[in-house]
Amino acid sequence: MSFGTPTGAPEELQTFPRLLFHHARTRGDAPAIREKDLGIWQTWSWADVAERVRALASGLAALGFKRGDNLAIIGDNRPHLYMMMSAAQCLGGVPVPLYQDAVADEMLFVLEDAAIRFAAVEDQEQVDKLLEVMDRAPLLEHIVYDDPRGMRHYNQPFLHDIHALMEMGRIHNRNHPDFLDEEVAQGRADDVSVMLYTSGTTGQPKGVCQTHAAFIASARGGMEIDGLDADGDILSYLPMAWVGDHLFSFAQALVAGFTINCPESGDTVMTDLREIGPTYYFAPPRVFESLLTSVMIRMEDAGIVKRKLFHYFLGVAKRCGSAILDGKPVGLGDRLLYGLGTLLVYGPLRNVLGLSRIRVAYTAGAAIGPELFSFYRSIGINLKQLYGQTETCAYVCLQPDGQVKPSSVGAPAPGVEIRIAGNGEVLVKGPMLLKEYYKRPDATAESIDPDGYFMTGDAGFIDQDGHLNIIDRAKDVGKLSNGAMFAPNYIENKLKFFQHIKEAVCFGHDRDRVCAFINIDAGAVGNWAERRNIAYSGYTDLAGKPQVHELIKTCVEEVNATLARDAMVADSQIHRFLVLHKELDPDDDELTRTRKVRRNFVAKKYQVLIDALYGGKATQFIETEVKFEDGRRGKVAADLRIVDASTFPAARQAA
Amino acid sequence: MSKKIGDVILDLQNISLRFGGVKALTDISFDVREHEIRAIIGPNGAGKSSMLNVINGVYHPQEGVIIFRGRERKKMEPHHAATQGIARTFQNIALFKGMSVLDNIMTGRITRMKASFVEHALWLGRARREELEHRKKVEEVIDFLEIQHIRRTPVGRLPYGLQKRVELGRALAAEPSMLLLDEPMAGMNVEEKQDMCRFILDVNDQFGTTIVLIEHDMGVVMDISDRVVVLDYGKKIGDGLPDDVKNNPDVITAYLGVSH
Numbered sequence: 015m016s017f018g019t020p021t022g023a024p025e026e027l028q029t030f031p032r033l034l035f036h037h038a039r040t041r042g043d044a045p046a047i048r049e050k051d052l053g054i055w056q057t058w059s060w061a062d063v064a065e066r067v068r069a070l071a072s073g074l075a076a077l078g079f080k081r082g083d084n085l086a087i088i089g090d091n092r093p094h095l096y097m098m099m100s101a102a103q104c105l106g107g108v109p110v111p112l113y114q115d116a117v118a119d120e121m122l123f124v125l126e127d128a129a130i131r132f133a134a135v136e137d138q139e140q141v142d143k144l145l146e147v148m149d150r151a152p153l154l155e156h157i158v159y160d161d162p163r164g165m166r167h168y169n170q171p172f173l174h175d176i177h178a179l180m181e182m183g184r185i186h187n188r189n190h191p192d193f194l195d196e197e198v199a200q201g202r203a204d205d206v207s208v209m210l211y212t213s214g215t216t217g218q219p220k221g222v223c224q225t226h227a228a229f230i231a232s233a234r235g236g237m238e239i240d241g242l243d244a245d246g247d248i249l250s251y252l253p254m255a256w257v258g259d260h261l262f263s264f265a266q267a268l269v270a271g272f273t274i275n276c277p278e279s280g281d282t283v284m285t286d287l288r289e290i291g292p293t294y295y296f297a298p299p300r301v302f303e304s305l306l307t308s309v310m311i312r313m314e315d316a317g318i319v320k321r322k323l324f325h326y327f328l329g330v331a332k333r334c335g336s337a338i339l340d341g342k343p344v345g346l347g348d349r350l351l352y353g354l355g356t357l358l359v360y361g362p363l364r365n366v367l368g369l370s371r372i373r374v375a376y377t378a379g380a381a382i383g384p385e386l387f388s389f390y391r392s393i394g395i396n397l398k399q400l401y402g403q404t405e406t407c408a409y410v411c412l413q414p415d416g417q418v419k420p421s422s423v424g425a426p427a428p429g430v431e432i433r434i435a436g437n438g439e440v441l442v443k444g445p446m447l448l449k450e451y452y453k454r455p456d457a458t459a460e461s462i463d464p465d466g467y468f469m470t471g472d473a474g475f476i477d478q479d480g481h482l483n484i485i486d487r488a489k490d491v492g493k494l495s496n497g498a499m500f501a502p503n504y505i506e507n508k509l510k511f512f513q514h515i516k517e518a519v520c521f522g523h524d525r526d527r528v529c530a531f532i533n534i535d536a537g538a539v540g541n542w543a544e545r546r547n548i549a550y551s552g553y554t555d556l557a558g559k560p561q562v563h564e565l566i567k568t569c570v571e572e573v574n575a576t577l578a579r580d581a582m583v584a585d586s587q588i589h590r591f592l593v594l595h596k597e598l599d600p601d602d603d604e605l606t607r608t609r610k611v612r613r614n615f616v617a618k619k620y621q622v623l624i625d626a627l628y629g630g631k632a633t634q635f636i637e638t639e640v641k642f643e644d645g646r647r648g649k650v651a652a653d654l655r656i657v658d659a660s661t662f663p664a665a666r667q668a669a
Numbered sequence: 670m671s672k673k674i675g676d677v678i679l680d681l682q683n684i685s686l687r688f689g690g691v692k693a694l695t696d697i698s699f700d701v702r703e704h705e706i707r708a709i710i711g712p713n714g715a716g717k718s719s720m721l722n723v724i725n726g727v728y729h730p731q732e733g734v735i736i737f738r739g740r741e742r743k744k745m746e747p748h749h750a751a752t753q754g755i756a757r758t759f760q761n762i763a764l765f766k767g768m769s770v771l772d773n774i775m776t777g778r779i780t781r782m783k784a785s786f787v788e789h790a791l792w793l794g795r796a797r798r799e800e801l802e803h804r805k806k807v808e809e810v811i812d813f814l815e816i817q818h819i820r821r822t823p824v825g826r827l828p829y830g831l832q833k834r835v836e837l838g839r840a841l842a843a844e845p846s847m848l849l850l851d852e853p854m855a856g857m858n859v860e861e862k863q864d865m866c867r868f869i870l871d872v873n874d875q876f877g878t879t880i881v882l883i884e885h886d887m888g889v890v891m892d893i894s895d896r897v898v899v900l901d902y903g904k905k906i907g908d909g910l911p912d913d914v915k916n917n918p919d920v921i922t923a924y925l926g927v928s929h
Contacts, residue, residue: 052808053820164871281818 028203038064050278070101073183081106089136098134111255118143138164203227221452231445232409233269235428246272246293287368299382327355335392383511384420407446422481441467492523498585529627530591584664595652675703684733711900756845766825777842778803830861850882
C-alpha cells in the first residue's frame, strides 16, 4: 500500500492515529497533554493518551460509529476533545470541530450539512444547545459529554458521560483485542482527516475536507522551518474549529510529539501562559497589543530609576534588538549594551509576559502594526506572521529565521508553489490544498483553477526578496489610470497604524493619483494638542487646526516613504489629503456596524470633497447632516483645507 | 425537579426579639425543611436580617423556642452554629479585603481544622496533611463557582458581583448543611443575578444543602424558592408556596402600598 506518500514519511506514520500510537510505543512516558484542574497541572503521557483514545474509539464503535461517519466536536480546548478527534480518526471517521460560542441555530446548519450522528461536547451548556435543536436534526443519535457537572438530572439514553464511554470501550477492546489495530491499519494518507467549516462571510459556511497527508505535510514543513521538535510546549487556547489550532495543537503536536497545554478556563489564559512558559505560542495581534499596553501602564507607575532604565534599554533594543535576533552584524558596543539589557530588562520582561522560553511565536488574523511587531522582536521574542487559509491548512508562507520583515508574510513554505494571477490574486498549489468542499463539487471547482492552483481571493505581490506581501482582498483592488495596481486597504492600514489616525479612506481607482480622507483619533490627537497648549473646542475645531494638519502630514509622508520603497505600490503614494470635519460613523451609514468603511457610500456622500481633492482647490466648504445619539439631527459645517503631501521617487530594483 | 424535600430540621416557635423598647420581631413561627430553599422577604426594616441573626446565634430572642435537628437550642453563639453546619453570607460583604480569594475561602475551612496551633505554626505532619486536604476542597469550591481566574487576586480589587461570589465560596468551603444568605443578589446587574441564581440552585441540587435566603428581588425569590415567609414590621404576614404568597392580599399591601 502506498497511496500519495506525504513528504518522505515512512508508511507507518502516514495517518494521525498511527503517529499517536507510534509516540506511545517509542516514547510512552513523555508528556503529551497537560490540563490545569483544581489548580494543579495534570499530565497525560503519550501512553495514557493512546490508552484513552483506544478506549474512546472502541466505545464509539460499540455505539455504532462507522467508517465515513462525521463526529462533531464542540467545546473549549479540553484534552478529552482532542482525544475524541483521534478516536474518530482511528475508526476512519472525520472529526468536525464547531465554534463553541456559536448559538444552537448556527450549529444546526453544520449538524445537517455534515450529517452528524455523533457529537462529543464539553459540558452542560453545549448539551443544552444540542438538545434545543435536536428535533430539527433528526440524524443526531448520540451525544458524549466531558464534564458531568449539572448533568445529574439528564437521563436521556442518548447522552453518554465520556468516562462511561471509555469503560464501554475498554470492555469492547477486551472482547475484540485486534479490532482497533485493524481499523487503524485501514486508514490511508489520502483519507479525509478533519473537516473545518469556513466562516462564510458570503453565503453559507462550507466544510473544508483536509486529508491526513495535507495536514501532515503542512506540519512537517512548519517544523522544518522553525526547528520544532518533541521537546516543547504549546498553550492550546484558540478555538478548536479554527484551522490554526488544528495545525498547531493537533497536527504538529502529533507529528513533532511536543506537549499541548489546555488552560483552566478562558479567563485564566494569561496566568496559565505564565505558568507554562510555552516554547511555541500563537495569538492575534490584539493580544500582543494588550500585553504591551498593560506592561507600559504598569511601568508608568514604577519608580523613577526603574522607569528610566526601562526606557533606556527599550531604546537600545529598538536600535539593535531585531538585528541581533536576525543574526545580522551589530557593533560590539550595542551588543554589550543589549546583553546588559537582557539581564536587567528584556529577560524579566519576557518572563512577566510568560514568553521567556519562547522559540517562535506567531500572529495572524489581522494586520499587525510594524512598531508592535518590531517591539516584540527587539526584546528577543521571535514573533512571526502566518499566512494561510482553512483551505490550505493555514500553510502557505512562513518567515524563516533571519528573514523576518514586518511587511511581508514570508517566503513560500516548503512544497508550496505561489503564482500571482493577472488581477493580482494570489494562487497557491501544494500538498496542503483541500481535497474538496464537503458535498459542494461546484464550489470546489470554482476555487481551484485548471492548473490546480487554489484561488485565495487575496491580492498580493512577490517582493524583491521573494517574499509574499498581501495587500488587500482581490475584489477591492483597482487600478490607477496609468495601469498601476491600487489597493486601498493596504494604504489605509498603513495610515491607521499611526495612533493619531483613526480611519482613512483612499481614492485612486481610474484616477491619475491617490488622494485620501483622514479621520483623526480624538483621544490621541486631543492629548497631543493639550500637551502643546493648543486650545480647541471640539472635534471639528481640532480637526481644522493647522498644527494637526502638519502632524497628519508627517504621518502621510512617512507612509509615502515606505510605499516608495516598493515598486509595486510606489505609484499609490498619497498626493493630497484632507482631514474630515466629522468622525465617520455607523449611525450616519458611513461605516458598517463592524466598523468597516463603506467606501462607495462615503465617496458619493462627499463627492464635492473628492472633486476638490482632484480639482486642485486649496479649500472646500462642506456642510453635512449628522444624527446624534439621541436621534436628533444637526448640521456640521467647515471649510476644509486640502493639504499637499510630498511624494518620493520610487526606488527601482536595488542594484 | 427531582430533589426530595425532607423533614423539618429547623423549627422556630413564637420568636420575639426586642432591642430595648424596639420590637424587631414579634411572635414569629415558621419552619425550614431539609433540602429546601426557603426565602424570607419583606420591605426594608421588616426584620429579615434580625431573623437570620437569630437562626445564626448572633441575636438571642427574649421569647420563643428554636429547635434545630430535634434539639432545643438555648443560648448559642455563632461559632456553635458554624460547627453545627450552619454557614452564612452577609448583606455587606464581610471578607478580608487584603487577602487573596484563595485565602479568604480557606478561612471557611477553619472549623474543620484539627491540628493544633503549634502544629500549624511549625508546619508539622498533621498540619501539612490537613492543609493539602483543605486546599483540595477549596479548589473544588473555586471550580464550582468558576472563579479560577481570580484565585490569587486580593478580594479588595474585585468587582462587587465577584466579591459576593467569593463570600458564597467561603460559606461553601465549610461544607454546611444549612446555608444562610443575606441578600445574595443585592446591587447586582441582571447577568450577575442570573449567575448567582444558578449557583444557589446548583448548591441546593448537587450538595443537598438547605438554603435560607433573604432577598429583595421578588422575581428571583419566586423563581428559585420552594417556600416563602413574608415579614412586615417584625410580624409574619404570609407563609407558603411562592404562588400563594404572591396572591396574598396582605403581602400585596405591604409591598405595593394600600390601594385608594
